[in-house]
Amino acid sequence: MALFLLQRLAALVITLLVASLVVFLVMEVLPGDPASIMLGMNARPDTLAALREQMGLNEPAVTRYLTWIGGLVTGDLGTSVTYGVPVWELVRERLSLSLPLALLAILLSTVLAIPLGVLAAAKRGRATDVGVMGFTQLGIAVPNFWFAILLILLFAVHWQVLPAGGFAGWEEGVWPALQSLLLPAVALALPQAAILARVTRSSVLETLGEDYVRTARAKGLTRSAALWRHAVRNALIPVVTIMGLQFSFLLAGTIIIENVFYLPGLGRLIFQAIAQHDLIVVKDLVILLAAAVIVVNFVVDLLYAVLDPRLRGRSAP
Known part of the structure; x- marks a missing residue:
C-alpha cells in the first residue's frame, strides 16, 4: 500500500x-x-x-x-486588475458557493443514479429496465438549463416554495443558503445522474457475469445477496471514475446554470474574467481548477485501492 x-x-x-x-x-x-x-x-x-x-x-x-x-x-495569487482585490479573496468568496453546490449536486446524482442503475441491471430486459433507460436517455438528451427553467416555473413561480435565483449567503443561515442552492443542484444533478445510472447498469451487468458471482449463487446465496455483496461493490470502480469526473465538471463547468439562477460562483467568475481580459484571474483560476481535477483523480485512485485491494500491490501503469 x-x-x-x-x-x-x-x-x-x-x-x-x-x-x-x-x-x-x-x-x-x-x-x-x-x-x-x-x-x-x-x-x-x-x-x-x-x-x-x-x-x-x-x-x-x-x-x-x-x-x-x-x-x-x-496562497499569494496576485491582485485582480478588474476588481482591485487579491485573487484569493475572489476565489474564496465564490468557492463558498460553488463547492457546496457541486457537493450537493453530486450527492443528489449519486443517491438517484446508483440505485436506478443497480435496479435496471437486476431487472434486465424487463419493463423496469426499459423505464430506467428511457429516463436516462431523456436526462442525457435534454440540456440542464431547460431543467433549470422548468424547476423555476414549478417550484418558484407556480408553487412558490423555493427561490427563483440569487444566493442568500451563509451568514443568513444554513437553511436559507441551501434553499438557494437546491434548484440549481437538482438541475445539475439530473443529467449527471442519467450518465451515472447508465454506467452503473453496464458495470453491474458485466460483473454479474463473472465466475465468482456464479459461484456464490451455486453455493446457495440468493440473487439479491449476490448482487449487493459481490456484484455491486466490484462494479463501483468505473462508477467512481465517472463520479470524480462529474465532480470536477460541477466545480467549474456550471457557467450556464449560475447565469440562469444568478449565482456568483466560480464558473461565473471565470466568464467575467475572460470577458474583461483579466488574465491574472484567468490564469490563477485555470490552474486551480486543473489542480482540483488532478487532486480528485488522485482521490479516485485511492478509492480504487479501497474497493479493490488487489490494486495496492501493483505498480502504477
Whole structure:
C-alpha cells in the first residue's frame, strides 16, 4: 500500500507541475504581451508600462514562472486588475458557493443514479429496465438549463416554495443558503445522474457475469445477496471514475446554470474574467481548477485501492 501511495503522490506532483507550465506558457508567453491584451491596443504607453511592472512582465519568463509557483504555494495569487482585490479573496468568496453546490449536486446524482442503475441491471430486459433507460436517455438528451427553467416555473413561480435565483449567503443561515442552492443542484444533478445510472447498469451487468458471482449463487446465496455483496461493490470502480469526473465538471463547468439562477460562483467568475481580459484571474483560476481535477483523480485512485485491494500491490501503469 505504501508503494502504491508513493507512486500516486509522485504522479500527482509531476502532473501539477506540467499543468502549471502549460498554463503559464499559454497565458503569458505565447500571446506575446499580456499587458496589451488586457488593456487593448489603444492603451497609453505609461499605463502599459505600469501594468507590466505590476505583473512583473519585465522579468525573464523563468523568474516569472517561479514567482508565480511560489505565490500559488503560499496562497499569494496576485491582485485582480478588474476588481482591485487579491485573487484569493475572489476565489474564496465564490468557492463558498460553488463547492457546496457541486457537493450537493453530486450527492443528489449519486443517491438517484446508483440505485436506478443497480435496479435496471437486476431487472434486465424487463419493463423496469426499459423505464430506467428511457429516463436516462431523456436526462442525457435534454440540456440542464431547460431543467433549470422548468424547476423555476414549478417550484418558484407556480408553487412558490423555493427561490427563483440569487444566493442568500451563509451568514443568513444554513437553511436559507441551501434553499438557494437546491434548484440549481437538482438541475445539475439530473443529467449527471442519467450518465451515472447508465454506467452503473453496464458495470453491474458485466460483473454479474463473472465466475465468482456464479459461484456464490451455486453455493446457495440468493440473487439479491449476490448482487449487493459481490456484484455491486466490484462494479463501483468505473462508477467512481465517472463520479470524480462529474465532480470536477460541477466545480467549474456550471457557467450556464449560475447565469440562469444568478449565482456568483466560480464558473461565473471565470466568464467575467475572460470577458474583461483579466488574465491574472484567468490564469490563477485555470490552474486551480486543473489542480482540483488532478487532486480528485488522485482521490479516485485511492478509492480504487479501497474497493479493490488487489490494486495496492501493483505498480502504477
